[in-house]
Amino acid sequence: MEEIVFKALQGDTKFATIENFINTIIVDNSNEDLTYEEVKESIIKLVLYQFITVDNTSSVDCISREENFYQAEELGGVNLWLEQKRALSTVA
Secondary structure (H helix, E strand, O other), X not given: OHHHHHHHHOOOOOOOOHHHHXXXXXXXXXXXXXXXXXXXXXXXXXXXXXXXXXXXXXXXXXXXXXXXXXXXXHHOOHHXXXXXXXXXXXXX
């Protein structure tokens, strides 16, 4: 699920509200049978992974991409980024 949300953020689309973003993901992935809560939970995970920050006061773009987002983008996705972080933590 995090990969679906991550891929939706890879474009240049700006979202005025988080609800708008969640609904866009649900509509764009209607064949996946996604729920509002599942998408919301995935967004929370991306915030915890420090991929994104959410600013509900912004009227232009409520989602900011952070450094970890761009690292994951270079690696090819959330799961690959997590695998690399886990591998690095077992070495240390």
